[in-house]
Amino acid sequence: MRFSLSLKVFLLFSSLTLMTLALGVSAFYSLKTGRTNYARVMELKDFILHLERLGAMTARVPVEYKLSLKQNILTEIEAVENQINTIADFGFAGTPETAGRFAALPQAIQDFHQDLLELLDQYTRHKQLISLSRQYFTAIEQRLQTLPGVNAGKFYQAAKTLWMSRIEAAHPLDLVQYAQLKEIQEEIQSITKDPAVNQLVQSLVRSIEDDLLLSFAIKNREELVKNSSERFFELANEGIRAIQKKDTARQARSSVIFLSGSILAVCFNLGLWFLTSSYFRRFLTSQKAAIKAIETDNFEYDFPPPSTDEIGDLSLAMKELALNLARSRERYLNFFNHAADAVFIFGTDGRVIDANEKACQSLGYQRPEMLKMTVAQIDDNFAKDNPIAPITDRLARQKSVTIHRNYLKRDKTPYPAELTIAVMHTDMYDRLEGRIRIPKKKLYIVFARDISVRKAAEKALRESEAKYRSMMETMPDPVYICSPDFKVVYMNPAMVQRTGADGTGQCCYTAIHGLRELCPWCRWKGGNFSHQTMDIISPIDNRSFHVSSSPIAQPGGMVFKLSIYRDVTELKRLESQLMQAQKMESIGTLAGGIAHDFNNILFPIMGYTEMLFQDIPRESPLRKSLDKIYSGAMRAKELVRQILTFSRQEKGEVRLMEIQPVIKEALKLLRASIPATIEMKTLIPSHSPKVKADPVQIHQIIMNLVTNAYHAMEEKGGQMTISLATETVDGNDSMLAAIPAGTYNCLGVSDTGTGMDEDILEKIFDPYFTTKEPGKGTGMGLAMVHGIVTRMGGGITVTSKKQKGTCFKVYFPLADPMDESLANALEHTSGSLSEDALPKGSGHILVVDDEPDIATIEKLMLEKLGYQVTATTCSPDALEFFKRRPHDIDLVVTDLTMPKMSGEVLFKELRRIRADIPILVCTGFSDREINLSLESDKGMKLAKPLNIKALADSVARLLAVSGYQPSV
Numbered sequence: 001m002r003f004s005l006s007l008k009v010f011l012l013f014s015s016l017t018l019m020t021l022a023l024g025v026s027a028f029y030s031l032k033t034g035r036t037n038y039a040r041v042m043e044l045k046d047f048i049l050h051l052e053r054l055g056a057m058t059a060r061v062p063v064e065y066k067l068s069l070k071q072n073i074l075t076e077i078e079a080v081e082n083q084i085n086t087i088a089d090f091g092f093a094g095t096p097e098t099a100g101r102f103a104a105l106p107q108a109i110q111d112f113h114q115d116l117l118e119l120l121d122q123y124t125r126h127k128q129l130i131s132l133s134r135q136y137f138t139a140i141e142q143r144l145q146t147l148p149g150v151n152a153g154k155f156y157q158a159a160k161t162l163w164m165s166r167i168e169a170a171h172p173l174d175l176v177q178y179a180q181l182k183e184i185q186e187e188i189q190s191i192t193k194d195p196a197v198n199q200l201v202q203s204l205v206r207s208i209e210d211d212l213l214l215s216f217a218i219k220n221r222e223e224l225v226k227n228s229s230e231r232f233f234e235l236a237n238e239g240i241r242a243i244q245k246k247d248t249a250r251q252a253r254s255s256v257i258f259l260s261g262s263i264l265a266v267c268f269n270l271g272l273w274f275l276t277s278s279y280f281r282r283f284l285t286s287q288k289a290a291i292k293a294i295e296t297d298n299f300e301y302d303f304p305p306p307s308t309d310e311i312g313d314l315s316l317a318m319k320e321l322a323l324n325l326a327r328s329r330e331r332y333l334n335f336f337n338h339a340a341d342a343v344f345i346f347g348t349d350g351r352v353i354d355a356n357e358k359a360c361q362s363l364g365y366q367r368p369e370m371l372k373m374t375v376a377q378i379d380d381n382f383a384k385d386n387p388i389a390p391i392t393d394r395l396a397r398q399k400s401v402t403i404h405r406n407y408l409k410r411d412k413t414p415y416p417a418e419l420t421i422a423v424m425h426t427d428m429y430d431r432l433e434g435r436i437r438i439p440k441k442k443l444y445i446v447f448a449r450d451i452s453v454r455k456a457a458e459k460a461l462r463e464s465e466a467k468y469r470s471m472m473e474t475m476p477d478p479v480y481i482c483s484p485d486f487k488v489v490y491m492n493p494a495m496v497q498r499t500g501a502d503g504t505g506q507c508c509y510t511a512i513h514g515l516r517e518l519c520p521w522c523r524w525k526g527g528n529f530s531h532q533t534m535d536i537i538s539p540i541d542n543r544s545f546h547v548s549s550s551p552i553a554q555p556g557g558m559v560f561k562l563s564i565y566r567d568v569t570e571l572k573r574l575e576s577q578l579m580q581a582q583k584m585e586s587i588g589t590l591a592g593g594i595a596h597d598f599n600n601i602l603f604p605i606m607g608y609t610e611m612l613f614q615d616i617p618r619e620s621p622l623r624k625s626l627d628k629i630y631s632g633a634m635r636a637k638e639l640v641r642q643i644l645t646f647s648r649q650e651k652g653e654v655r656l657m658e659i660q661p662v663i664k665e666a667l668k669l670l671r672a673s674i675p676a677t678i679e680m681k682t683l684i685p686s687h688s689p690k691v692k693a694d695p696v697q698i699h700q701i702i703m704n705l706v707t708n709a710y711h712a713m714e715e716k717g718g719q720m721t722i723s724l725a726t727e728t729v730d731g732n733d734s735m736l737a738a739i740p741a742g743t744y745n746c747l748g749v750s751d752t753g754t755g756m757d758e759d760i761l762e763k764i765f766d767p768y769f770t771t772k773e774p775g776k777g778t779g780m781g782l783a784m785v786h787g788i789v790t791r792m793g794g795g796i797t798v799t800s801k802k803q804k805g806t807c808f809k810v811y812f813p814l815a816d817p818m819d820e821s822l823a824n825a826l827e828h829t830s831g832s833l834s835e836d837a838l839p840k841g842s843g844h845i846l847v848v849d850d851e852p853d854i855a856t857i858e859k860l861m862l863e864k865l866g867y868q869v870t871a872t873t874c875s876p877d878a879l880e881f882f883k884r885r886p887h888d889i890d891l892v893v894t895d896l897t898m899p900k901m902s903g904e905v906l907f908k909e910l911r912r913i914r915a916d917i918p919i920l921v922c923t924g925f926s927d928r929e930i931n932l933s934l935e936s937d938k939g940m941k942l943a944k945p946l947n948i949k950a951l952a953d954s955v956a957r958l959l960a961v962s963g964y965q966p967s968v
Contacts, residue, residue: 019265030254041243048233077113119221129211136204143197158188342448348440350375354431364410378407395423416455417448478565482508484558513539524561544572595640599924600851603945606633607857610948637945656690656815659698660724666702674710677717684724688745692815697788704785705749705808712753723748739795743814750807756800839956840866843890847871848878850898861948875901879909886914891958896923918958938962
C-alpha cells in the first residue's frame, strides 16, 4: 500500500494543528469577552458623559442661554434614552439590588426626561414674564408723559425702584425686597391718581409676583434634575466596577489555560520535527549526490531507487532533468553555431571565450585561431579608448547595450557591425572544446550584425537629404512644413527672414501670420489632402502671396503639409495696372465711338451755320445768334478733342492759351459728381496771362487735384477753394527753392479735409503711392501732375496739417507773347465766324460719306465755292462711278469709316485706278493707325467737323499742287 508524502505530513502535523486551533479558540474567546466588557464600560462612560453635558446645560446661567440650548438638551436626553436600553440588557454580575436598579433605569430616565421638559417650559414662562414686565414698565413711562401736573422726576424714580425691585426679587430671591413691592406701589399711586397708570402698576406688580413664584419652582425643579443626575452617575460607576471585577477573574482563568496548552503544544511539536528532519535528511543527501553528477556532466550516475512516495517521484524527475540538460546543451550549440549574426563571448579581460561559425567566417579566421585572440586584435579602438568601462556602467542600468563599431577582418579591411552587448553572470562556460572556469564569474555576449548594406543606404539617404535640404535652404521663396496639429516643424531661411524669427514648434497661423486661430483661408484640417494652390493676403504686411501646398507622407501614416509662398504683390500690382489700362482702353474705344457720332452731328450744324452767316445781310440781327451757335459748336468740337486726347485717342496740342477757360470747363464737369456737402469756392479772373501748354494736360491737372480734395472731405464735407493768380518767384522762399525765378500763373486748390502728416507728404508724388481704399485710386494722379508741371518748366508745392486741410499750388510759367507761331495757332482755334474771303475754284469733285446730312452739307459747301460736285452715300457706288469716268473727276473727298467699303479700301482702289488723283480724307474718329500715303502732296486728312474755310483751303491746295487743269 502506497502512502503519499502529503498524507504522512498531514498525519504528523494535523495533531499539532488541532492543539494550535484549541489554543487559538481559547485566546479568541478570551479576547472577545474582554472586548465585550470593554465596550460595556465605554458605553457606561459615554452615558456619564451625556449626563455631565445635561448638567452643564441646566446649570445656573441666564435663562436666555438655557433656552438657546433647548435643542441640544433634547438631543442629549434622546441619546441617553437610546443608551439606557442597551445598558439595561448587560446583565451585571453584582448584587441583586444593583441588577434591579439597572432594570428600573429606563423608567427613571423617562421620568428624568419629563422633568427636563417641564423645566424648559418653566424657563420659557420665565422669559415671557420678563418680557411682559418690560412692556408694562414701558407703557407706564409713555402714559406718564401725557399726564399734566405730575411730578415726573419723583414718579420716574419710584417706577424705576419698582422695576429694580422686580429684578432683585426675581433673581436673588430676596423676600425683603419682595415685601417692599406693595410700599413702592402705594408710593406710585400717591404721585398720580390716573386709573390707567395705577392699573399698569398693578399689572407690573402681579407680573413680578408670578415671576418670583416661578423662580422658586425653577429652583426646586433644577435641584430635582441635579439629584437625579447624581443617582445616575452613582449607578453607572457601580456598573463599571462590577464589570471590571468580573473581567479580572476571567483573565486569570484564561492565562492558566493558555499557558498549559502552550507547553503541551511545544513538546509535541519538538517530537514531530525530530522525526520529520530525519526522514528528509536522508533524501537530501541522495539528491546532493545526484546534483553533483549533473554539474560534472556525469550523466551515467546511478540514481538511487525511488521510494513509493513523492520523494521517489522527485528522484525520477532529477534523472529526467539530467537528460533534459544534455538535450538543452545540444540545442544551445546548434543555435549558437547556426545564428545569422556573428556571436562573440568575451571575458572581462577582453579574451575571446567563444565565437560561432558566422563570426569566424565574417572575420576570416579559423575557430582555433579565434579562441586565441583578444578584443584588441578585432577592434583596434579597444586599445585606444577601452570601451569596456562605459559599457559596464551602462549594463549595470539596463539589460543590453547597442553600439556601432568597425571590426577588422583578417586582411585588415573594416567590418561595420551593430553590436548588441549583454552581460552573463556565471562561473562556468560550456563550449565545444569543453567546460572552462570563468575567474570573475562574468561574461560579455556580443551579437555583431553586418550593417555594411545599411551604411551604404544611410549614406545615400544623407546625400539625398543634404541635396534636397540645400534646395530648400537656397530657395528665394519662403517655405515651411507643419504637422497635422498645425505645429511648424521646418522653416527655410527665406521664411525665417520674412517672419523675423524661427517659428519651429509654434502654431503655423501664429508663426507665419501672427494670428491666434486658424487662418480663414486654410483648407487643411490635418488629414489627407491633395495638392492645393491659392492666393492670399498676409495679415502682417498686406502683401499678396501665391501659396502652393502639398502633402508629405510620414512613417506611421501621418501627413505633413509643405507650403511654398511666392510673393506676387508686384505681379498683382501690374495686373491691376493692366486691368486699369484695359479699362481705360475700353473707355477710349467708347469715347471714340461717341466722338465719331458727335462729330457727324456737329458737322452739319457748323456747315449750315457758316452758309447762313454768309448768305444773310450784314445788318441782320440773326448774325449775332448764328455766331453764338457756331461758337457753341466749336466748344463742343474742342470738348470732343479733349475727351479723345484724355483717353489717348488723339495726341495733345501744345499752344499759346489762357488756362482759365479750361479750369471753368473742368469745374463744370466735376460739380455734378461732388456732393452738396462740399462747398466749391472759385477765385478765377476773367483773363490771365497766356501759357504754353496742352489744354488736355491742364484739364488732367485740375481733375486730379479737385478729385483729391473731394476725397479728403468725402465723409464730413467742407469747403474747397480753387483760385488762379499771377505770382512772382524770386528764390527767397524756401518752399519755392526748386522753382526757377520768374512770373507764373499760380493755380491753387485747397480743402478743409483730413490733411496729411510729414511722412505722407514726403511720398505723395511717388508713383503708385496712395492712402485711398482699394478701388478709389491707383497712386498715379499726383505723380502725373508733377510730371506734367515739371516738363512745362514750372513747379508744384503742397502744405498740409492733420485735420486742418491741404493746399496745392501749381506754378505754370508764362509764355512769350511774341511767339507768332503760337499766336497763329491760337487764332486757328477761334470759335467765331469769319468773314474772310474764301478761295474759290472750279472742277469736278466726288464726295463720299455714309451720313446723308454730311454728304449734303459738303456738296453745298463745295458748290458754294464754285465746284461741280457729285455726292453719294455708298462707297461701292462711288468706286463704280469713278471706274466709268476716272478722268472726269478732279478730286475725291471721302469719309474714312463707312460700311461695305471703308475709306481706306476706297483710297487704295482709287489710287490703283488713277495714281495721281487728289484725295481729301475726312474722319470724325478712327481707332486704327491708317497709312494712306497722305505724306504726298496729292493727299490730305482733315478731322471732322470741318468749317468751310478749312475745306476751301484744303481743296484749293490739293488742286493747286496737283497741277489742276479744269476739265472740259
